[in-house]
Amino acid sequence: MGSAPEKTKRRARANRIALKVAAPAALLSAVGVALSGLLFGTPFLQMMWVTALLVFVGTYAVSVGILARRLALGRTLLHQIRHSRFENLKEAKLARGDELNDLVRQVYRTGQVLQREMAELRRMEDYRRDFIGNVSHELKTPIFAIRGFAETLDGGALENAKVNRKFVQKILRNADRLDHLARDLGEIARIEQGELIMSPEPFSMRLLAHEIVESLEPIATKQSVRLDWQVPADLPDVMGDREHIRQVVVNLMENAIKYNNKQGFVRLVARVVPTGEASISVIDNGLGIPAEVIHRITERFFRVDKSRSRAQGGTGLGLAIVKHILAAHDRSLIVESREGVGSTFGFTLPLAEISIQKPEDEPALASA
Structure with missing residues (x-):
């Protein structure tokens, strides 16, 4: 849907094409009548302007009817595609016909491809954001634990035989967790890069x-x-x-x-x-x-x-x-x-x- 000024502009563009089609047709009809007048007499010359006008008006009206809707549809779709909007895409799925129909169908297929690619890009961006957030969270938890236990030991617990071994064990356990995370992230990275090669035997x-x-x-x-x-x-x-x-x-x-x-x-x-x-x-x-x-x-x-x-x-x-x-x-x-x-x-x-x-x-x- 567009505003009244936009619709007027689109109609004007279609009318310019219709004029370019109608004017040569009217000119050719006028030349034909003029030649007939030279060959057959004055009455044909008198009909020249009437015939040219009728041909011009008729050709113009037919051209507008044939071109206007499809040109407007093509322009609307291209405008929406530029702004990553695809809500009216199905309207461009026209039946096979003349070259203009084929052109609008090409716009439809292009829009379909772009729609799929945009959806995939959004999906990958969501995945990237979630992945980074999850990795950050998974790293913070053991790092904060290791830091907390190490600071406690440094603050005097290192000399306390009742707790020092327990804190060291917790530090080692969180270090193992970091090691497992790094290993699994490396495996996921190889998978994402297509480096997961199987050697079946x-x-x-x-x-x-x-x-x-x-x-x-x-x-x-x-x-x-x-x-x-x-x-x-x-x-x-x-x-x-x-x-x-x-x-x-x-x-x-x-x-x-x-x-x-x-x-x-x-x-x-x-x-x-x-x-x-x-x-x-x-x-x-x-x-x-x-x-x-x-x-x-x-x-x-x-x-x-x-x-x-x-x-x-x-x-x-x-x-x-x-x-x-x-x-x-x-x-x-x-x-x-x-x-x-x-x-x-x-x-x-x-x-x-x-x-x-x-x-x-x-x-x-x-x-x-």
């Missing part, structure tokens, strides 16, 4: 499961959580990037340990499913996740329970990294959870066509 999921459970046992014991794993001895080798799949499983199991109850359990299960793939699942009987936020758990810095997550040293990036690693394998994270009952996080991997040769002296592995 056959590997034994059974061996990997044993290594992971063994490495996480001290953490689970500290949390009073029982770890076990169920991987058949005859499970075929799977195809994937072993170290990145290790990272996926470790992140899932660490989360399951952190968000569990005392005397709870975390179980790693791998098996062949009817689709001919290997299904890998991490099952726990912990806190569970509310149904309304399950779709958000792989967002960067999203936490179901912010206070507990920070107390456990979580960065809020673990599941985001898991999602990207699985996406690089052309896989997705499958989540089933009931609040207060527990969760199952799983994914699938293709079976290797040729299994790797197991060493003859491989130790017997006993899954729980």
Whole structure:
């Protein structure tokens, strides 16, 4: 919609084009009548001006009718596009016809492209702002804690044997949190820059499961959580990037340990499913996740329970990294959870066509 002066200007522009079309047409008709007059007599000469006027008026009216609306539409859309407004864009989706219709359709397609790009730029700007805010907050918390404990020690608590060791341990715990945050931010940066390169090769999921459970046992014991794993001895080798799949499983199991109850359990299960793939699942009987936020758990810095997550040293990036690693394998994270009952996080991997040769002296592995 435009003001009255703007509408008058648009109409005047369309009228100028109509005049440029009508004037030559009238001139040509007048010349034609004049030639006829020279050949056939004076009556034709008398009709020359009347004919020229009629041709001019008719051509002008037709031109205005054909051009005015579409030219006004094109100008309006271009004006709105310049100001990043796209509310009337669908009006330019005209049927295929003459060159002017095609031109307006090009304006429509250009507007569509710009609308998508503007939406993406806004989304990226919102993400950048939120990301910087979250990183700043995540850095401040452990830094303030380290500073506070260090100042307390410097103020005299260093000589107090009852509290000095406790404060040093808290400083170390917050330093570890900073280290984990830096590591996860580095991983996210590599993902954002397209540097997450997978090197898929056959590997034994059974061996990997044993290594992971063994490495996480001290953490689970500290949390009073029982770890076990169920991987058949005859499970075929799977195809994937072993170290990145290790990272996926470790992140899932660490989360399951952190968000569990005392005397709870975390179980790693791998098996062949009817689709001919290997299904890998991490099952726990912990806190569970509310149904309304399950779709958000792989967002960067999203936490179901912010206070507990920070107390456990979580960065809020673990599941985001898991999602990207699985996406690089052309896989997705499958989540089933009931609040207060527990969760199952799983994914699938293709079976290797040729299994790797197991060493003859491989130790017997006993899954729980």
